[in-house]
Amino acid sequence: xxxxxxxxxxxxxxxxxKGVSIEVRQGEIVALIGANGAGKSTLLMTIFGSPRARHGVxxxxxxxxxxxxxxxxxxxxxxxxxxxxRVFPRLTVLENLKLGAILAPxxxxxxxxxxxxxxxxxxxxxxxxxxxxLSGGEQQMLAxxxxxxxxxxxxxxxxxxxxxxxLIVRQIFAAIAEINREHGTTVLLVEQNAHQALKLANxxxxxxxxxxxxxxxxxxxxxxxxxxxAYLGGAGHH
Amino acid sequence: MLRTPLREALLRPLRDxxxxxxxxxxxxxxxxxxxxSETANGLILRPRIPEAIAFAVAVxxxxxxxxxxxxxxxxxVALIALLVAIAAPFIRFAPEFSAALAIGxxxxxxxxxxxxxxxxxxxxxxxxKIPPVAIKRAPLVxxxxxxxxxxxxxxDRRLLDIAILVLTYVMLGWGLNITVGLAGLLDLGYxxxxxIGAYAYALLSISAGLSFWGALPIAGLCAAVAGxxxxxxxxxxxxxxxxxxxxxxxxxxxxxAINWSSLTSGSQxxxxxxxxxxxxxxxxxxxxxxxxxxxxxxxxxxxxxxxRQIFIFYVILALALAVNAFIARSRKLPLGRAxxxxxxxxxxxxxxxxxxxxxxxxxxxxxxSWGGLAGAFFAVRQGFISPESFSFLESxxxxxxxxxxxxxxxLGVVLAAIVMIGVPELVRQLAEYRMLxxxxxxxxxxxxxxxxxISRREPSIRLGAAP
Numbered sequence: 148x149x150x151x152x153x154x155x156x157x158x159x160x161x162x163x164x165k166g167v168s169i170e171v172r173q174g175e176i177v178a179l180i181g182a183n184g185a186g187k188s189t190l191l192m193t194i195f196g197s198p199r200a201r202h203g204v205x206x207x208x209x210x211x212x213x214x215x216x217x218x219x220x221x222x223x224x225x226x227x228x229x230x231x232x233r234v235f236p237r238l239t240v241l242e243n244l245k246l247g248a249i250l251a252p253x254x255x256x257x258x259x260x261x262x263x264x265x266x267x268x269x270x271x272x273x274x275x276x277x278x279x280x281l282s283g284g285e286q287q288m289l290a291x292x293x294x295x296x297x298x299x300x301x302x303x304x305x306x307x308x309x310x311x312x313x314l315i316v317r318q319i320f321a322a323i324a325e326i327n328r329e330h331g332t333t334v335l336l337v338e339q340n341a342h343q344a345l346k347l348a349n350x351x352x353x354x355x356x357x358x359x360x361x362x363x364x365x366x367x368x369x370x371x372x373x374x375x376x377a378y379l380g381g382a383g384h385h
Numbered sequence: 386m387l388r389t390p391l392r393e394a395l396l397r398p399l400r401d402x403x404x405x406x407x408x409x410x411x412x413x414x415x416x417x418x419x420x421x422s423e424t425a426n427g428l429i430l431r432p433r434i435p436e437a438i439a440f441a442v443a444v445x446x447x448x449x450x451x452x453x454x455x456x457x458x459x460x461x462v463a464l465i466a467l468l469v470a471i472a473a474p475f476i477r478f479a480p481e482f483s484a485a486l487a488i489g490x491x492x493x494x495x496x497x498x499x500x501x502x503x504x505x506x507x508x509x510x511x512x513x514k515i516p517p518v519a520i521k522r523a524p525l526v527x528x529x530x531x532x533x534x535x536x537x538x539x540x541d542r543r544l545l546d547i548a549i550l551v552l553t554y555v556m557l558g559w560g561l562n563i564t565v566g567l568a569g570l571l572d573l574g575y576x577x578x579x580x581i582g583a584y585a586y587a588l589l590s591i592s593a594g595l596s597f598w599g600a601l602p603i604a605g606l607c608a609a610v611a612g613x614x615x616x617x618x619x620x621x622x623x624x625x626x627x628x629x630x631x632x633x634x635x636x637x638x639x640x641x642a643i644n645w646s647s648l649t650s651g652s653q654x655x656x657x658x659x660x661x662x663x664x665x666x667x668x669x670x671x672x673x674x675x676x677x678x679x680x681x682x683x684x685x686x687x688x689x690x691x692x693r694q695i696f697i698f699y700v701i702l703a704l705a706l707a708v709n710a711f712i713a714r715s716r717k718l719p720l721g722r723a724x725x726x727x728x729x730x731x732x733x734x735x736x737x738x739x740x741x742x743x744x745x746x747x748x749x750x751x752x753x754s755w756g757g758l759a760g761a762f763f764a765v766r767q768g769f770i771s772p773e774s775f776s777f778l779e780s781x782x783x784x785x786x787x788x789x790x791x792x793x794x795x796l797g798v799v800l801a802a803i804v805m806i807g808v809p810e811l812v813r814q815l816a817e818y819r820m821l822x823x824x825x826x827x828x829x830x831x832x833x834x835x836x837x838x839i840s841r842r843e844p845s846i847r848l849g850a851a852p
Contacts, residue, residue, distance in 0.1 A: 217741075218736075229733060235729035235733065237725070294737075
């Protein structure tokens with residue numbers, strides 16, 4: 148579905164991605180794990196055309212999207228819950244969701260809204276509240292719900308667990324699993340919380356210093372000593 | 386507040402005051418102390434050293450007084466400062482000195498009394514909590530007042546003139562609020578569209594014989610087209626760069642108006658612009674031209690020259706309300722939401738599929754068209770336009786109205802327009818001190834209400850039991 152081939156990309160003057168190739172297949176949850184500064188977020192932003200890949204090809208459903216503008220890429224059916232959530236703080240929850248629904252047929256709005264609220268009941272309670280006044284977890288829920296309102300084929304999630312309490316993290320991950328299972332949405336998940344991400348993912352890539360270091364199924368990587376050592380706080384824990 | 390011992394309460398302020406006085410002296414010597422004056426033999430210097438020293442001393446005293454007030458003795462300071470302010474006009478020295486002393490004294494008195502009565506201070510500075518009900522009702526009350534205003538006997542020609550002027554700026558402020566408040570683009574050249582509308586009406590009415598009502602939409606269209614043409618390339622720029630280019634655009638428009646004299650008659654301006662008619666049906670004259678009707682005959686009332694002015698008042702009121710209605714409506718539409726989304730977060734908005742360029746351009750061009758309509762109105766009201774009316778200062782004033790009012794707040798723009806345009810017009814006799822008072826007001830607003838007079842943005846959607 149999504150195929151990145153030998154992508155090089157710069158974050159400012161720094162070469163953040165040094166020839167990354169990954170593949171996401173229809174219906175999968177793929178996790179991309181790695182330490183801070185490994186280039187995970189740059190990879191997601193590069194898929195969205197900002198920054199643009201200096202080298203390599205990004206194919207989505209067979210089409211090369213590496214030269215398209217951000218909004219054109221969104222139009223093809225990719226949505227993201229970006230790093231830092233990026234909800235519109237002075238707009239209400241409902242306004243945020245309406246903005247998410249721009250690309251979906253207007254007739255589906257009510258159904259999609261009901262789905263979003265069913266998944267995150269907190270958002271319904273707070274729908275008239277400004278997004279900036281929500282808690283971090285609620286903002287993350289809103290960012291995911293907003294992305295889903297466009298009925299995407301592929302959902303990109305950037306560190307959805309960042310800065311959230313363990314209970315909320317579990318809720319969010321359960322929601323991601325549900326999105327994938329119930330709606331058939333393909334998910335590419337970027338996470339520092341490697342343990343949770345690998346448990347959820349069908350397959351995963353480990354990104355180190357702008358290169359893919361290893362890949363495998365979530366279970367394989369969870370069991371790999373190398374990954375345990377580097378990202379799961381050493382063997383025997385967790 | 387901690388009350389420090391007297392010696393200490395005086396020492397620090399003395400030091401601060403001396404420093405402030407010294408800086409003031411350095412500044413005042415060339416600015417106040419060495420003014421040039423024009424004589425038959427050319428420019429000569431007329432030294433006014435005593436005045437310069439007097440100013441520096443006044444600054445010293447003011448800073449000292451503030452320091453003492455802050456060190457825990459605000460009451461005597463407030464009293465003395467107030468007395469100084471009252472006595473100031475009677476000092477026979479230099480009029481500027483009296484004025485400075487009066488304003489400075491009042492400022493110190495105000496600050497000291499705020500320190501002396503903290504609860505009062507809290508009530509004023511903690512943001513006068515304007516009750517939501519008041520904000521909700523205020524527009525209706527203001528509107529009702531405005532509708533009956535011209536018909537009440539208290540209003541005279543001058544007041545009505547000021548009201549029309551204020552409403553013109555309200556309309557411009559609301560128009561600019563689309564770009565600045567909703568779309569989050571800093572436009573420093575809004576006056577260009579005002580000018581384009583004004584010239585469009587003036588030229589169309591004189592050369593093509595179009596009436597105001599026929600030319601009005603064309604003037605709006607001209608401005609919108611200008612907005613599209615200019616906005617296309619410059620909206621690619623970000624933040625400050627965009628602001629600078631709009632600033633240039635405003636100036637270029639004015640320079641074109643000056644230099645394209647075959648079309649605009651240059652800096653002489655265009656006079657004898659046809660007056661407004663009663664919807665093209667009747668004219669506001671005592672003796673209508675052959676084949677035309679007069680307004681007073683149409684309604685069987687006696688002729689009164691103020692009819693036209695009252696009509697003009699209602700026209701600008703209607704135009705301003707149209708902008709307001711447009712903004713209120715657009716906020717609830719996908720387009721308005723898209724503007725706000727881009728203002729809040731460009732990257733997130735684009736990744737939701739919003740076309741940054743096109744949405745910005747729409748905001749810029751729509752705001753431009755409202756500016757054009759206001760310009761046409763300006764031309765028909767004045768009957769005379771010249772490039773002088775469209776200087777950068779106008780853009781700055783309109784922007785100041787938007788910013789002081791509270792970006793994105795419609796009611797705030799009205800209040801700011803009254804404060805910025807109406808009050809100075811009312812106190813025109815004090816022309817000398819107008820700019821000074823204006824500066825003081827700006828500083829006061831920035832200190833106490835940095836996000837504008839009304840900083841609340843009404844959520845565009847309210848649901849269920851929400852108040």
